[in-house]
Amino acid sequence: MVADSLVAVTIRSLVLIIVLLTVFAYLMLFERKFLGWFHLRLGPNRTGPWGLAQPIADGVKMIFKEDIIPRDADRFIFKLAPVISLFVAFAAFAVIPVGPPLKIGNWTVPLSIADPNAGVLVLLAFTSLGVYGIALGGWASQSKYSLLGALRSTAQMISYELTMGMSLVGVILLAGSLRLSDIVTAQESLWFIVRQPVGFILFFISVVAEVNRVPFDLPEAETELVAGYHTEYSGMRFAMFAIAEYVNMITVSSLVTLLYLGGWRGPAFLPPVVWFLLKVSFFVFLFIWMRATLPRLRYDRLMAFGWKVMLPVAFLNLVATAAWVAFR
Amino acid sequence: MSVALIVSGALAIGGALGVILARAPVHSVIALIVNFLGLAGVYLSLQAEFLAVAQVIVYAGAVMILFLFVIALLTVKREPMERLTARTAGRLPLNLLAAFAMAFLVVLAIVRSDPGGSVAVPSNFGTVRAMGETLLVTHVFPFEIAALVLLVAVVGVVVLVGRRPEKGRE
Numbered sequence: 478m479v480a481d482s483l484v485a486v487t488i489r490s491l492v493l494i495i496v497l498l499t500v501f502a503y504l505m506l507f508e509r510k511f512l513g514w515f516h517l518r519l520g521p522n523r524t525g526p527w528g529l530a531q532p533i534a535d536g537v538k539m540i541f542k543e544d545i546i547p548r549d550a551d552r553f554i555f556k557l558a559p560v561i562s563l564f565v566a567f568a569a570f571a572v573i574p575v576g577p578p579l580k581i582g583n584w585t586v587p588l589s590i591a592d593p594n595a596g597v598l599v600l601l602a603f604t605s606l607g608v609y610g611i612a613l614g615g616w617a618s619q620s621k622y623s624l625l626g627a628l629r630s631t632a633q634m635i636s637y638e639l640t641m642g643m644s645l646v647g648v649i650l651l652a653g654s655l656r657l658s659d660i661v662t663a664q665e666s667l668w669f670i671v672r673q674p675v676g677f678i679l680f681f682i683s684v685v686a687e688v689n690r691v692p693f694d695l696p697e698a699e700t701e702l703v704a705g706y707h708t709e710y711s712g713m714r715f716a717m718f719a720i721a722e723y724v725n726m727i728t729v730s731s732l733v734t735l736l737y738l739g740g741w742r743g744p745a746f747l748p749p750v751v752w753f754l755l756k757v758s759f760f761v762f763l764f765i766w767m768r769a770t771l772p773r774l775r776y777d778r779l780m781a782f783g784w785k786v787m788l789p790v791a792f793l794n795l796v797a798t799a800a801w802v803a804f805r
Numbered sequence: 806m807s808v809a810l811i812v813s814g815a816l817a818i819g820g821a822l823g824v825i826l827a828r829a830p831v832h833s834v835i836a837l838i839v840n841f842l843g844l845a846g847v848y849l850s851l852q853a854e855f856l857a858v859a860q861v862i863v864y865a866g867a868v869m870i871l872f873l874f875v876i877a878l879l880t881v882k883r884e885p886m887e888r889l890t891a892r893t894a895g896r897l898p899l900n901l902l903a904a905f906a907m908a909f910l911v912v913l914a915i916v917r918s919d920p921g922g923s924v925a926v927p928s929n930f931g932t933v934r935a936m937g938e939t940l941l942v943t944h945v946f947p948f949e950i951a952a953l954v955l956l957v958a959v960v961g962v963v964v965l966v967g968r969r970p971e972k973g974r975e
Contacts (some may be wrong), residue, residue, distance in 0.1 A: 554831060598858040605866030609838070612870065616831065616877040628878075631870060655933050749916050 489590050494567060501723045502532035508765050515769035531772035541713035544622060550709065559710065559717035562610025564726040569603035572596050573731045574658050576741045576750040588750065589657075596657040597645060599639075600732065610636050610721065611689075615706035629776060636783040637686035637693075640646035644679040647798040648736045661740035670737040675794045676740060677737045679787060683728040686783070688722060690764055692771040693779060700764055701754025730760035813846025828874045834869065841865040855936040 503630045506521065506528060514518025521528035530698045546555055571590035579667050593599050615627020630775035649655055651672060652663035663669075670677045702708070734740060734756040774782070779786040820843055823836025841864045848857035927935075940948050 551829065551831065554835070557835075578958075591853065595854055595858050598855070598862065598933070602858050602861035602866065605862050605870075607872070608866070610871055612873055612877070613831075613835070624877075628874070631874065635867070635870065 485586075486590060488584075490571070491569065493590060495767070497567065497570060497724055497727065498720070500727065501720050502536065504723050504727070504761065505535065505587065505719075506531050508768075511765045512769050515730075515766075520660070534539075534699075536716075539713055539716040544712045544714065545709070547709050549619040549633070550718075551619070555709075556612050558614030558617060559714045559721070560609050560610075560722035561613065562607060563602050563611065563717045563724075565607040566728065568733075569600055569607070570728050572599050572657065573728065573735065574601060574661070574729070574740075575753050576748075587630075592656060592658050595655045597649065597655045597660070597796040601642060601645075605638060605719075609717070611706045614718070618706075618709035619769075620702055620709050620710045622703045623706050626702045626708065626756040629702075629746065630706055631688070633686055633693065633783070636780060637683040640679055640783065640787040640791045641683040641687060642742075643788065644673075644676040644683065645736070646795050647673045647676040650798050650802050656734050657740075661735055661742065664739040664742065668737065668739040673737065673794075673798070675790065677796070679734075679737070679791050679794065681733060683787065684733065685764070685767070688725045688729055688764075690726065691730070691768040692774050694773060726764055727757065730757045730764070731758055764791065807850050809845060809850040813843045813850060814845070816840075817843030817847060819843070830879075831873070834873050837872070838865050838869050841869065852930055855933045909922055 505796050510528070511694075521531045522532040524534045546552060572593060574587070574589035575590055579588055593788040597746040611634075612631045614622040615625075615630070616709050618624070636778040648660060651669060654658040654660060654663070707715055710718060723802075730755075734753060738756050739747035743749070745767075747755075817840050818839025820836045820838070823839065827836055828834040842858060845857040845860040845865065846855075848860060917953045
């Protein structure tokens with residue numbers, strides 16, 4: 478890790494950002510296609526063959542749209558908020574290893590930007606900063622809908638972050654390390670989803686709430702709040718919030734894969750990176766599937782569920798795991 | 806001194822200045838977050854990895870979002886700045902005295918501290934494992950006491966502001 482030169486890290490970061498942006502663009506297309514099929518519609522199919530040029534058309538449209546800032550908005554914070562969201566989303570992905578180090582001739586290329594000792598904690602730190610983009614954006618807009626959306630979102634993310642952290646500790650106890658590559662190595666014989674089934678369910682539910690997706694998309698409940706925290710945003714600033722949401726979705730899918738599904742491990746007939754991508758794609762598809770299937774929760778039920786069901790179960794799971802590890 | 810230390814130190818000082826110089830309270834909150842992130846950078850450059858991450862999660866993440874909540878809700882409407890009234894102006898000499906006393910103490914501490922040259926740190930210094938052993942093995946009793954104090958505070962909050970079912974309205 479020390480031998481990593483600044484140039485190598487910069488190149489890997491640039492590659493990661495370009496890949497994530499491309500994946501985001503086509504993820505949008507696939508989400509709309511899948512939603513179309515779930516609804517027995519065709520989905521986007523006018524721009525290019527099979528609608529494949531749709532992301533490019535969307536991008537061009539977003540760039541050329543008028544950038545509207547509300548009269549009463551706090552201009553500085555209004556502009557800052559989407560940048561925070563986007564930055565945090567990309568930064569969080571930096572600690573995610575997508576495969577074992579790649580050997581090309583004499584070079585060893587690690588397949589992550591960094592693999593810090595406290596990997597999981599670094600990721601949690603970044604997700605806890607992600608709230609600011611939403612909270613500040615909603616506040617700075619000086620609009621009732623935005624403010625309410627931002628407040629809801631903040632409360633929801635803080636509440637479910639607790640459960641997320643608690644269920645994570647089970648995995649950390651079993652693996653004996655916070656480094657993500659060590660956690661993957663620890664699952665060599667058995668995936669943690671088998672040893673931590675309760676933890677897996679809790680973790681998955683809380684990450685869905687964490688990225689504000691259906692059925693926990695209260696912050697942008699369009700029936701009551703127009704679009705929640707990003708109501709007043711348009712053009713590229715709106716796109717930045719959208720990119721952040723989808724990149725976060727990919728990040729948490731990768732995290733679930735690394736923590737509970739053995740990361741890049743799988744039968745040898747496919748390279749490790751392909752296994753990793755397949756598992757992540759499954760979870761991303763699950764997000765879209767849930768969006769097409771599930772209704773939205775009522776806000777008070779969501780909070781009650783988080784504090785009165787999820788958190789106590791997470792505590793019990795943690796204590797049970799700790800006892801098992803201690804008396805094994 | 807490494808570049809990382811200088812940059813994050815400057816960030817921390819800049820954030821601290823921003824807290825007192827910003828005109829809008831919400832800008833002060835953002836400056837304080839910048840300050841905490843700078844501090845985390847300082848810890849990181851001193852190889853206290855766990856402390857840096859904990860700083861971000863606990864202070865920059867959890868504590869400041871509560872600050873933001875309160876301040877954002879209190880200042881939804883733009884209000885004119887508070888002026889230096891006669892009442893606050895009368896306290897100026899006392900405030901200056903307190904500030905100088907504080908500065909004197911800080912300078913004294915710096916002057917009297919022993920830099921002691923650079924000491925080689927053990928290779929596992931500041932890692933999660935080393936921190937965990939210090940907190941939960943060596944100092945487990947003070948650690949538990951601190952946890953108990955926090956628990957008392959939480960119970961106190963619930964008792965003070967928690968909603969009680971009103972009698973006769975069931």
